[in-house]
Amino acid sequence: MDSWLPLLDIFMNSLSPETEASLWLQSSFHPSSNSNPSISVSTSTASFLSLLMQPTEAVVIDSSSSSSSSIHNKRRFMWLQTLPDVVQARILSFLTYEHAKFNKQELSKLAKHMLFDATEVNFWARRAAHQLFDVVSDSNYKWVSCLNLDSEEEKFEGSFGEAPRWLKDVASANDSVLPWLPISVDELNTRMPHSPCENDEDMMVEVEEIEDGNCERVGTRLELGHHEIDPIDHETEELAACLQMRIKNLESSLKALELVDDIRQLCFKRKGDSLTVLGMIEPWNAVDEVVPILLSRLLDGNEDDFGWTSNILCSIVLPKFLILETPATRVLVTATIDYCKVHHKAAVYALIFPLILRKEGINNHISDVITRIVKECLHPAQVSAFCQKLLCEEEDENKYICLPCHRSLVCGELVWTEPLFNLFQNIFNHNVHLTQDSVDRLVSHTLESARRFSKSLKFANFLLCFVGKCGPLLKVHKLALSEAVGSTNSFLTKSILSKLASI
Template identity: 55%
Template sequence: MESWIPLLDIFLNNPTPETEASFRLQQSFNATSSSSSIPVTTSSFVALLTKPCNVTVDDSFSSSPTTKTVMLIQTLPGFVQTRILSFLLFENRRFFARDLCGLARDVLGGDGEVDFWVKRAARNLLDAVSESNHERISEKQEVDEEFESLPGWLKNSVSSHSDMFLPWLPISRDELSSRTIFGACEYENDEDLLSEVGESVEKELNEAVAEIEVDCGRTVPIECEIEDMAVSLRARIMNFESSFRTAGLANEMRQLCLEKGGDSFAVLGLIEPWKTDDETTSVLITEFSNASEDELAWPSQILCSVVLPKLLVLEEPASRVLVSATMEYCKIHQRAAVYALLLPLILRREGINNPICDVITRILRECLHPAHVSAFCQKLLCGEEDERRFICLPCHQSLISNELVWTESLFSLFQNILNHNVHLTLDSVNHIVYQVQKLAERFSKSLKFGNFLLSFVTKCAPLLKSHKLLLIQTVGHTNTIVTKSILSKLDTF
């Protein structure tokens, strides 16, 4: 266990540990290869994570605590589990696919409540490694005879018919080998499994967001005393005197919303903190970042009342001070950033423009792991209306739609996502193909649309082979300097 402490320390203290963890793991390989100590390998790391551990839990139905057996990874804090699973996805080619599949399935099928992002990370890991990969399996010294081996009653038939793989079917061995039917069937089965798991993964968080939405939409009378305090606070917060005084006002806002019995959304609507200048906003955001409040509710209210209204009406590049403060806050409160900032911004009624696209791109790139971005895209593109719940103040709901508005800047955003090496899921890719087909004539001369298509067919090529003819027809409706490059790329499918 001691040999793994430096690596686990990285997952505990580094918010983006992939590169450093890879380097540390390689160092461990080099150190143990020339010594007589217990070897450090990828398999031994997975074995450590899946090592059974006995933990004591309080049973609500019993007066005495009970002991149950869980994997070692499940004894770690939720955010550490998420980082480890994301690292395994990042470095999955260095591990045996079966080991990672087993770990991901055990995490998803474990008893008790599992953190939302842990489940997301486990689902993305399972999605990435569960496809058939014969090269990776062949590298293993000992392969159990499962689906790769023929049953005994077929072996004699195969040996006696050299040209025909299955004597009763008109298909040759070479023709069968050239197809990817095994991968396709396995992927469809995994899709069914993941869709079932997805319903349970989303349930808890959607209930929390729904509860916040109810609080947001209802009109609760405010006591006169609290209303007077909110109006007074609004007048003081608009006049920036010093960072110290503004920090004090932030503390008053928190007390008024959370400790004095006032309805938070109504109080924030009276204070109107989004009308402050960017310097005041940055001080408020920084001060709120130091608080240890509820993981979703209060941080969401801060983002949707202080930052979101400023960005919804953004027509010029956002100020450096506003973006920097927002980024630091979103790194700490990632869930709130998704529901109270990213979703309502992308669902802007008029569609996003270039300045908004730039802000969203930075948040996705610097605040969320690529696996989380992939899950976010799936929710945005393929989720039902109730799955795209967002959080905002009632006075700003008219600026936000329930459907995506496709603009050139939105295509640029998805291009930026692809260039960030985010692996989109199959259903996300299928939805984008559908939208591209509908919008090709409208954006026929748009270079941004063309650049997105070029990046799309390059980054998602393995998932687009079945759409080849449709994409060729679609690209034929465009006329930009990259049209020939896109068609040339499609010809290689």
């Protein structure tokens, strides 16, 4: 072990341990320095692997035991596992880098032990062991040689893929409908419906006509089933009204936890219509301090259910932001950000879309909230996708998720305000790349708004950012944008025109 102390010292203290260890190994075990030519580097380094894999008993403190006599337990480890976690990872990384100078079978044995047999292995050490195993393991493709891919006539008798004997007997019968289908013509006739119109009630034909009466498209779709939601019963209405009153009169976090359990129980009882039940309970009336409890506790293992996660968001958070006229509280924004970081799709459809489509247009406070969600919760590709849907698709109420009682606050088209242009500027600054069709639509809205916001500094800042970030996509609109910018009157006008001229 003494001969390996300098190498272990490198792993303990060096800032670049792999490089220094490789140089030390090369200088210490170079074949030319050995007096006996039969001694190779791999033979010399075998003792290092033996040291690392040497079985060792280590004392482990059992913190779960209350008895002082059983606090210390002895367990068997590899000697490598008794080293600090960072040193383990460095040694395994070094072995991966210098694997050619070590015995491949021993390296594979070491990596397998760290991956499959060892306990309490640090994440980085396990990752380094995985890399080592990938480097030294051999793939065996000899099994391919037993396959004859050139001949279709050679078959394996009695193989798994061979048809059973009873199916062969049925298939050989003269009255079978298909040679591989064990059903006769008589059986087929008895199973077929007697009338071609017998199942007409299960069919729905959709016909779209244009103004002159000609059919533009005819499509036939099979209705697999009808899911009808039962009307809200009197008992559910009473429970919802009771929960509504409890939300308005919450006094402590403990009461909030009990309330959330009751809300979840009632919603799951009416799972097919949970959004209607939430609309009756009105959870958006809860104070902001309770919102984190509502958002976290209502999930309860249903994190992957897009419908439920969206219903939670649009019934608790969305109504608060739709009427936001002052800066949102920190606890509300933080809880919303934490929720949206996990549930991206729900954040887009149940919060961002309806907020941007606010009938009165977004204000500065709403713009700030959306900007934080975009920057902290969504990937730039996700932002580009929802911008395309927002800008390029026609008016569509199915574009967003919203409670019926709040649909009067949302419309199907964008209302262009200064904060909305400011929001798109923030999106560009987040390194979001829009598609050409999205840019074309944004140019169209910009041209329509140029005269209305001719003296707006926020609009001018948006134009400057728009031209700077999307210059290559604006070449076809260069002339129209120059005319629109020329109609503005701000100290940024000349700068915008200069940028347009350079694209």
